[in-house]
Every structure is written in structure tokens, then in C-alpha cells.
Amino acid sequence: MISKHEIQAEPYPLQFDPKYIALVIIDMQRDFLELGGFGAMLGNDVSLLRSAILPCQKLLQAARAAGLFIIHTREGHRPDLSDAPPAKLNRGKGTERIGDIGPMGRILIRGEAGHDIIPDLAPISGEPVLDKPGKGAFYQTDLELLLKNKNISTLIVCGVTTEVCVHTTVREANDRGFECVVPADCTASYFPEFHEVALRMIAAQGGIFGWVSDSNAIIHALQ
Numbered sequence: 553m554i555s556k557h558e559i560q561a562e563p564y565p566l567q568f569d570p571k572y573i574a575l576v577i578i579d580m581q582r583d584f585l586e587l588g589g590f591g592a593m594l595g596n597d598v599s600l601l602r603s604a605i606l607p608c609q610k611l612l613q614a615a616r617a618a619g620l621f622i623i624h625t626r627e628g629h630r631p632d633l634s635d636a637p638p639a640k641l642n643r644g645k646g647t648e649r650i651g652d653i654g655p656m657g658r659i660l661i662r663g664e665a666g667h668d669i670i671p672d673l674a675p676i677s678g679e680p681v682l683d684k685p686g687k688g689a690f691y692q693t694d695l696e697l698l699l700k701n702k703n704i705s706t707l708i709v710c711g712v713t714t715e716v717c718v719h720t721t722v723r724e725a726n727d728r729g730f731e732c733v734v735p736a737d738c739t740a741s742y743f744p745e746f747h748e749v750a751l752r753m754i755a756a757q758g759g760i761f762g763w764v765s766d767s768n769a770i771i772h773a774l775q
């Protein structure tokens with residue numbers, strides 16, 4: 553008999569207290585999911601990420617219905633780029649750089665159209681939107697404070713990309729004592745093989761970084 557507060561997951565079912573579980577949606581921004589943004593600037597096919605949108609929408613809806621604490625993150629920088637390390641600014645494949653003007657405004661800059669979360673997953677009142685300058689959601693943000701103040705101990709981590717910002721965030725969270733579960737269908741990568749291996753890395757060695765599940769299993773456990 554599966555307990556109501558148990559998510560079917562790899563490497564084994566994850567038990568949780570519904571009062572202390574939060575949903576964190578990482579960087580579902582136009583800059584990563586649409587043409588003309590940061591993802592495309594790095595030479596990627598952004599269409600590869602769009603498979604995660606519908607599962608994220610369904611999970612977001614279920615999390616709202618269950619009254620979970622929901623946090624959205626966005627990767628990006630101040631317009632004067634003072635919070636962007638030169639090493640990051642100099643990176644990239646093409647002639648365009650962070651801060652250059654693209655079809656959705658300045659690339660990866662706060663306040664620009666491309667920096668916005670895609671309309672399908674628009675945050676609503678009461679859901680903090682956390683702006684981060686790095687890949688991990690804990691780096692130079694108040695995420696840990698927001699979670700500790702609500703006694704959150706378990707995180708459902710969704711978003712893009714699997715092996716970059718989702719993985720970095722899961723690793724940071726794991727070191728801080730949070731239990732993380734990643735619904736595989738709510739994440740995606742520009743490199744499908746990286747997606748697969750990144751998920752395996754989380755659940756390997758008895759769950760070295762956390763658990764891997766899917767949106768249906770988590771929605772079922774939240775009902």
C-alpha cells in the first residue's frame with residue numbers, strides 16, 4: 553500500500569510531509585525557450601526544451617491546488633552588468649554576448665522581454681520570483697532564507713536545463729540538507745543525452761543528490 557505522502561521515485565519512494573514540501577521552477581524563461589535569447593545565442597536548438605512546458609503546467613496547477621509554497625527563478629543580470637562575472641560575459645559561441653540586443657530585448661537582462669518567464673507558466677500572486685545571477689538558485693539569492701522561514705525540507709525541482717541550472721540547484725540544495733525530487737518530464741536539455749545522464753547522476757549511489765520521478769507520480773502524491 554503506497555502511503556499518501558510518498559512519491560514513487562528512483563532510487564526508492566520519497567516520503568514527505570505535505571506542509572513542508574515546495575515547488576521550485578527553474579528559469580522557464582523566454583531567453584531559454586524561444587528564438588533570439590541566451591540559449592539560442594549559445595548555439596542551441598531551443599525547441600528541445602519545450603517538451604517540459606505542459607508537464608510543468610500540470611504540476612504547477614496541482615501544486616497550487618494543494619497549497620504548496622511555489623518559487624519561480626530567473627537567470628539574468630542587472631542592465632549595467634555589474635553583477636555578471638567577466639568570465640561569464642566573455643563566454644559564448646557567436647558574436648552576441650549577454651547584454652547585447654536581440655529580438656526579445658537585451659539578452660539575459662532583467663526587465664527585458666526575453667528575461668520573462670514564459671506566459672504558460674506565469675507566476676501568480678504569492679509566488680516569489682527570484683532573480684539569480686548564476687546557475688544555482690542558492691547562489692547570491694535569498695532562497696535558503698525563504699525556505700527555512702517556512703520550514704521547508706523537501707523540494708520538487710523543475711525547469712531548464714537539466715544538467716545546468718536544475719542540477720546546480722539540486723546539488724546546492726542537497727548540501728544544505730534539503731531532499732530534492734526532480735520530475736524527469738518537467739526538465740529538459742538542449743542535449744538529450746545530458747538530460748538522461750544528469751537524471752541518472754541524481755538518483756545513482758542510493759540517491760547521491762536526490763530522487764527522480766515524473767509529474768504524474770508527484771501529482772498523484774499531492775492529491
Ligand code: TIU
Pocket residue numbers: 578579584591594627687712713714716717718742
Ligand atoms: N546553457 C544552459 O544549458 N543553461 C543555462 O545557461 N542556464 C540554465 O540552465 N538556466
